[in-house]
Amino acid sequence: MSWLAGNLAVASLLVLAVLLLRRPVAIWFGARAAYALWLAPALRLVLPPLPQFVSTRQASGGAVDWVIETGQHANEAVPALPSLWLVWGIGFAVMLAVRLLAHHRFLGAAVAKGQQYHSPVIDIDVIATPAVDGPVATGLIHPLILVPQDFDARFTQEQQHFALWHEQLHHRRGDLWATAAALLVSSALWFNPLAWLALGAFRRDMEAACDAALLSSAGRAAAPAYAETILRCAARPVPRSLCALTSIDELKGRLKMLNAKHGMIAKAAGLALAGGLVVAGLVAVPALADEPRTQTVEIRKVVTDGKPGEAVDLEKGCPGQALDFTADAAPGADRKEAARIKLCFKAGQSKAETATRLEGVIADIDKQSDMDAAVKADLKAKLSAKITELRAGN
Incomplete structure (x- = not known):
């Protein structure tokens, strides 16, 4: 319980840190660096803290030589009241169950009402369904892309290519698994209001990072046509368990990021910053529970x-x-x-x-x-x- 309490506490602080850092990091270092920041609270929630190290120093004087050989830190905390853990466990289970049920119902209805859509540009199963207004990616085990029934009529051939490419990138980059982890983390932090804000911010950073990955392959010249595709796809939101080009949250900021240019040094520095936050989160040892010792x-x-x-x-x-x-x-x-x-x-x-x-x-x-x-x-x-x-x- 002490380990879990510490992880919940530090993960909550890391969520706040990422919410504060994500915008300037995206501007200075790129969308992919901002997306990488979210790894810090996710890993801290499930991993134990890294061992604490104390620097060694040596001093000599007179008849003896002193060497401070090691420093060891161990946290022994009195667990919180069982009733509090019961409330947290119920909240976690309910939150996770509601989200999984919503995803299951949505996906079941979408597949039941849809039909196979054949695309020559990707090798992932695509279903055209009235359940979505724009293309979305789903399926951890069986990769799947959902598109609206009037996909061919609403989008030009170039826009169709960009839209399907974007959703295929979500699968190849592992964004579906990252989304599942985000749902798990936010459900565990259900008591923290910032967790609700963080889930939406995470999705926006994920979409912007996917945009950056696509343009990195397609070239900067494709940015105007790709921006038109994003505008055409913008539609009503879908369940948080899906990756969607349809998201209209911070649409203006996302389109601005398409024109942002970051060199290799800036991108590397941004990823190093994200890595530093991950390590800092794992090293952090909080004051725990009722009587920390x-x-x-x-x-x-x-x-x-x-x-x-x-x-x-x-x-x-x-x-x-x-x-x-x-x-x-x-x-x-x-x-x-x-x-x-x-x-x-x-x-x-x-x-x-x-x-x-x-x-x-x-x-x-x-x-x-x-x-x-x-x-x-x-x-x-x-x-x-x-x-x-x-x-x-x-």
């Missing part, structure tokens, strides 16, 4: 054998005497910190020399301003006890 474990490796600043790989074993101390902060705190000190002494060192070295470690711990006070006190107490033991034994 974060555990930070820091391993400090103390090496007193070898040259100053030269670390001994303690994972492979210590050539001399090895000591290991671990300390935790007081339980119950919202932020739990722990530290571990691993020490390696040269072979044959006396107990008195070891005790002196440990006193140097205590002195160095006092200089660690970034260490939790409770952890520091616990470590010093354990080191002092070991020093007393060594001196008594000596």
Whole structure:
């Protein structure tokens, strides 16, 4: 539940980020870069966050060398009330079921009332049906294109070619699967009003990206004729589960994008920006649920054998005497910190020399301003006890 709550929270924030970024990204970097932005909330919703990495730093001074070896972050959250999860689950199931039912009814009626349409320019099944006013693409398993019954009468041969080419591109680019993922994400985020806006924005970006892909193949000279095709196809909306050239949302902006020119550098930069947003979404670790608790474990490796600043790989074993101390902060705190000190002494060192070295470690711990006070006190107490033991034994 904590994992799901975190994914829902970060996915909601990413939806907001994409809504804010999509227009300037489309203007500066092209429609396909704006469309790629939507990958960020979709992946964040279904994938766990990427591991958190803390940079390694080394500092040496006096008798010891300190190496902060690793930092590990783990989120332990108290799950929200079961009733809230029940409400979310019901909302998700109802939203998804309503959309799937609407798609099934629409497609069933369209196919039942339609008839096979033979086109020499594409290799996908086409059905002419009174259920649509313009061409639309549908079918995850069995690719299908629906066209109006008067397709031949309403459109010139060139417009028919562009319209069918556009819908075939939706299939080849995987836009139908992307639309299915968008329906799944928006259904999971049904409680967020932005999700309702995002679904329409996603479809507009998808259509603009498909336009850009078509003109990339057809050439910029085809833009005027293709714009006429879009205007001729503009009609009433179809279910969100379909990819449609008929969409009239932001029609003016979409036609403007047909004349936009972006070089390879701008396109690459836009895709890199989208990739950065995806990675940022996967790395993000939100504050979760009712009582968030974060555990930070820091391993400090103390090496007193070898040259100053030269670390001994303690994972492979210590050539001399090895000591290991671990300390935790007081339980119950919202932020739990722990530290571990691993020490390696040269072979044959006396107990008195070891005790002196440990006193140097205590002195160095006092200089660690970034260490939790409770952890520091616990470590010093354990080191002092070991020093007393060594001196008594000596």
